Amino acid sequence: MFENIAVIPSFRNAVSSAVASGKISHALIFEGASSDIRISAAKETAMAILCKGETKPCKVCSACHKVSIDSHPDLHIISKDGAMIKVDEIRDIKEKAKVYPNDGDKSVFIICEAQDMNPQAQNALLKIFEEPARHVCFILTCPSKSSLLETITSRATAYFAGEDSGEDSGETNEKSKGLAAELLLTMATENELQFMKKTALFQKDKALFVSVLKNMEPVIRDALVLSSGNKNLISGEKEACEKLRSALTQKKLMLLLTEIQSLRETTENSANHNLALTRLSALLYSIK
Numbered sequence: 001m002f003e004n005i006a007v008i009p010s011f012r013n014a015v016s017s018a019v020a021s022g023k024i025s026h027a028l029i030f031e032g033a034s035s036d037i038r039i040s041a042a043k044e045t046a047m048a049i050l051c052k053g054e055t056k057p058c059k060v061c062s063a064c065h066k067v068s069i070d071s072h073p074d075l076h077i078i079s080k081d082g083a084m085i086k087v088d089e090i091r092d093i094k095e096k097a098k099v100y101p102n103d104g105d106k107s108v109f110i111i112c113e114a115q116d117m118n119p120q121a122q123n124a125l126l127k128i129f130e131e132p133a134r135h136v137c138f139i140l141t142c143p144s145k146s147s148l149l150e151t152i153t154s155r156a157t158a159y160f161a162g163e164d165s166g167e168d169s170g171e172t173n174e175k176s177k178g179l180a181a182e183l184l185l186t187m188a189t190e191n192e193l194q195f196m197k198k199t200a201l202f203q204k205d206k207a208l209f210v211s212v213l214k215n216m217e218p219v220i221r222d223a224l225v226l227s228s229g230n231k232n233l234i235s236g237e238k239e240a241c242e243k244l245r246s247a248l249t250q251k252k253l254m255l256l257l258t259e260i261q262s263l264r265e266t267t268e269n270s271a272n273h274n275l276a277l278t279r280l281s282a283l284l285y286s287i288k
């Protein structure tokens with residue numbers, strides 16, 4: 001599965017084994033990566049669920065063929081019409097979900113970019129999630145599940161498709177750039193309490209955490225550049241880099257860089273990033 005879709009191995013393994021076991025959850029959330037990648041992965045998962053072949057998706061049976069040309073009667077793809085996914089569209093799903101599937105034993109609903117649902121739409125969806133019909137499977141795509149109501153995410157299984165390669169809005173990236181510099185300075189110059197306060201917002205937002213870790217690397221590199229007497233900085237965070245250089249020795253900056261890189265790789269590939277947050281706190285002590 002997902003041979004031609006750029007998802008991380010842990011996503012590929014987890015989703016394909018859930019499909020193969022036949023015990024797939026009635027509600028899945030695909031988060032991370034870009035919207036194109038998330039939606040393509042959702043369509044391929046729907047294909048695998050509806051496939052009638054041996055190895056799913058076989059891509060040769062009639063069900064796979066119908067999915068590939070968007071004409072399978074048991075696959076419903078919902079995306080925003082205008083600015084938001086409105087409550088009427090979710091009510092329409094509710095009616096469709098009552099109907100038993102035509103071709104197979106499942107009806108699959110893909111809600112593309114579920115963060116575009118307005119609150120009423122999310123509440124309407126919640127009602128469907130509370131009493132799921134056995135023949136229905138929902139796949140929601142979104143940049144981060146933190147943009148959905150907790151009552152929805154707690155009833156679904158979330159899969160992280162990978163780090164966003166950066167084609168999403170510059171806004172998130174700008175936010176995480178500033179946070180990266182700020183957090184490094186807190187690590188180097190302040191106490192653990194301040195640091196814990198600042199990392200609290202990552203507990204529910206893995207995508208932001210990964211993005212911040214990624215943006216820490218150029219800042220540390222720049223501090224190393226400054227400590228070796230050069231001035232060609234790439235991070236755009238000159239002031240933070242200078243403070244970091246005066247707070248930490250070159251050796252400690254090197255240690256910090258290696259640890260942050262390893263932490264980012266581990267976080268990208270793991271389902272639970274809270275362990276990585278703990279490792280980040282431990283790093284605070286080794287550089288002090």
Ligand SMILES: [Zn+2]
Pocket residue numbers: 050051052053057058059060061062063064065
């Ligand atoms: Zn097939």
